[in-house]
Amino acid sequence: MTGQMTNLAIEFDIEFTSTAHPVGLGGVGVHIVTESGEELNYEIKLSFKDTNNEAEYEALLEGLTVARSLGATEVEKRADSQVVVSQVTGRFATKGEKLKKYLQQVGKERDLFKYFHIQQISRGGNNKADHLAKSASGWEETRLSNYTIV
Template sequence: MALSEFSLQYVPQKAVKGEALADFLAQHPSPYGFRGSEIDIGLVQTCDNYWTMHFDGSSIATSAGVGIVIQSLDHYRWCFSLKLDFNCTNNQAEYEAFIIGLHVLHDLRVARVLVLGDSELVINQLNGIFRCMSCTLAPYHMVAIYLAKSFERITFDHILRVRNIDADELTQLTSGA
């Protein structure tokens, strides 16, 4: 009231580049009330409350092996490289790696997992995009789905082989590929 004699006019401050979105979100909180720290914005996804598992399997004429890399919430990493003592296909080796990794995560009592693999067939079968039609893969698929249901939340993502280097190198150590 004391300043009314000075004919002041309010002009909102222009947004500083890079702060406009943050200011808008601060002034307009979401009515949906996000829980946890899982936020998906365009191409960026944060998964702070997920353990991650990279898996890979390989089979050649003389041997087969699997590689698994598990990372905890605290960014500790465990690497597993196992030689399979039976003949199998590449896809069977991929499923073996996935199932062994899930057993390890289950024994650690992990609730939320982000599974990353470079086998498009296995990941798409687990996501339900592809149907499992192979009689040799069907038992693996059934066990994998059964184990996946024991987690509170599990997500399967296909990644390129160049983003799965650690698991791939562990696999090559044991399979000789």
């Protein structure tokens, strides 16, 4: 090794979901699998009341932030939110000023990656992220191994 850093393209497969708690604050779960197979889990407690779609956007943004902080240049995202995935891909129009602002933020974050792809998966396809979100919001006490609470 010559002491010179090499740029590495790190691909992340990120599942995200959220939970809007009916009587309290929501939570976000982010499950990341790196190209080498390492799994990272994040629980994020939201400090504001939100709608489900707002919480889904928060989860998406948190996942992108974590991926970028870990050096990712290529990101594959999977989510069970048809609305958010369809708005990000341009298949659905975005209504409401708050969701439009979220979509703009996602666009700015997305542009920081060399490659970005998002796809919708079934609700059962992101069990780990779902458990993390429920735990962060106080719905469940299940903890996955190797998790971080934010």
